Amino acid sequence: MNSDYDLPFPQYRCPTCGKDLPLGEARMTVTCADHTEKAPVDFEVRRAQPSDRSAIETICDRALGETVVDVFGETFDIIDGINMIAVADGELIGLMSLVVRQGEATIVFVSVYPEHQGTGVGSALLDAADRFAAERGLSFLRVATTNDDVPLIYFYQRHGFAIYDVAVGEVADRFGSATPGFSSIPVRDEIRLRRAVCAD
């Protein structure tokens, strides 16, 4: 899948012309609810197995360039996380990685390949995270995103998450500068969101 792209890897796909877009080239648009629907796709969501490791490394590589993520003041290796994957036709199409911290299910990474976005994969991964938390008696699901990542901030708020903390300047401090992110917006802050676990 996508093995012949030049760096940086695309994170989004233009719904108008189909062009694959690295983060800096992506732009937002506003549309009416009737025009957001895409053709449904057959996929399943399941807990990752050891045999999924290489596919997990690939999706992390394309989103981050590595499997390590710094968030909530800690460094996590996604490989060691609780990984929920979406699979279509035997191929991994999306990943949500979780850990349990301070009694809360914590999402440390999410990514859906551009060609499968907007078809409910991210929402299904979130449902799986919710079920994971409910089965373990955890009351909250939390996540952090960066200030530039408007699609993720939208996605989580649409799913009932509320901002409870902003670590102002945290990301810029870590890298020593504000690097360009989604739509070339400077990445400075870590925005933390939380929602009560809703699964029965």
Ligand SMILES: CC(C)(COP(=O)(O)OP(=O)(O)OC[C@H]1O[C@@H](n2cnc3c(N)ncnc32)[C@H](O)[C@@H]1OP(=O)(O)O)[C@@H](O)C(=O)NCCC(=O)NCCS
């Ligand atoms: C944000 C993301 C996880 C959402 O996953 P998804 O499978 O597209 O989500 P869904 O299909 O379940 O859509 C849920 C909502 O998110 C919106 N959405 C977010 N990103 C979208 C995209 N790229 N295309 C279409 N819809 C998107 C949808 O409009 C939908 O909103 P609605 O409920 O108002 O209709 C996914 O777009 C993604 O992986 N983006 C790249 C993340 C990233 O920035 N990675 C790099 C750094 S880690």
